[in-house]
Amino acid sequence: MFYFIKDGIKSFFKNAIMSFASVGILCACLVILGVAISVIVNINSFIDEVAAQNEISVYLDFDLEQQRIDEIKLEIEALPNANEVWYVSKEEGLATMINNMVRNTPENRQLFEDIEANNPLPNAYHLTLINLEEYDTVEYQLGQIEGIQSVNTRTKRVSQVMLDIRQAVSIYGSTIIIILAAVSVFIISNTIKLTMFTRRLEIGIMKDVGATDWFIRWPFLIEGMLIGGLSATLAFFIVWYQYVYAMTPMVEHLDFLTALPFKDVSMVFLAAFYGAGLLSGLFGSIVSIKKYLHD
Numbered sequence: 001m002f003y004f005i006k007d008g009i010k011s012f013f014k015n016a017i018m019s020f021a022s023v024g025i026l027c028a029c030l031v032i033l034g035v036a037i038s039v040i041v042n043i044n045s046f047i048d049e050v051a052a053q054n055e056i057s058v059y060l061d062f063d064l065e066q067q068r069i070d071e072i073k074l075e076i077e078a079l080p081n082a083n084e085v086w087y088v089s090k091e092e093g094l095a096t097m098i099n100n101m102v103r104n105t106p107e108n109r110q111l112f113e114d115i116e117a118n119n120p121l122p123n124a125y126h127l128t129l130i131n132l133e134e135y136d137t138v139e140y141q142l143g144q145i146e147g148i149q150s151v152n153t154r155t156k157r158v159s160q161v162m163l164d165i166r167q168a169v170s171i172y173g174s175t176i177i178i179i180l181a182a183v184s185v186f187i188i189s190n191t192i193k194l195t196m197f198t199r200r201l202e203i204g205i206m207k208d209v210g211a212t213d214w215f216i217r218w219p220f221l222i223e224g225m226l227i228g229g230l231s232a233t234l235a236f237f238i239v240w241y242q243y244v245y246a247m248t249p250m251v252e253h254l255d256f257l258t259a260l261p262f263k264d265v266s267m268v269f270l271a272a273f274y275g276a277g278l279l280s281g282l283f284g285s286i287v288s289i290k291k292y293l294h295d
Helices: 002-014 016-053 066-077 090-101 106-117 132-143 156-198 200-208 213-252 262-293
Strands: 055-060 082-088 124-129 148-152
Touching (some): 002 016, 016 213, 016 262, 055 132, 066 082, 082 090, 124 132, 132 148, 156 262, 213 262
Antiparallel strands (some): 055 124, 055 148, 082 124
């Protein structure tokens, strides 16, 4: 194995210009991939945060006894997609509504004295969901519980928008990844082809003296993986720099979005870069070697 590694490294430096050009281009592809991953993981984090705050309000019948009110809570908590469930009495609901309405004009509070004396609001439960995609199912299940007067779906539109954004990001992100993978394989395969072309006589002699295909393959596979590994390493540090010193400060100026700390996503970048880099190098080498081994 040491011989193969040594020969692979020698091939890399023997065609240094093409090898380093391949590293540069593949690195650029991986940096673009890193930017796409940065956007995807932060948007998904934002959507998960919004989902955790996305409440459904369930209003109860007016004539329910406390025992039935407590039973309804247990039935809601038993729903597979229910996350947090909490009770809001009609008194608490009215107090919150009035406080919100007179927040900037406290002198108008006396206008609500009649409403406070004849509270028109029902008791209610509020709940958050584990999975926004099950919103319609939960809405239907809540409607089947006896004692529930109505389900407030004012947040349904927000949920749908969040799901649409997540789907769009996944589609565009996947498309970018596929394109970059194809470009990477093309670049590395052409680099290996050039190396093999310059060593075609040597390969022919090795075949004539009985060298196996895998004996000939290994140095070129290692060369391709070396290109992929170097590209991944460079891309990781470039993306780290742009994430910490460019993207994070820019996102901090947005009130509705917070960038994830780099340490929380660093393993995602490492896995993506080295996985994509090494696999591109390996596959690109295999594609380019095949022709020469069968000539």
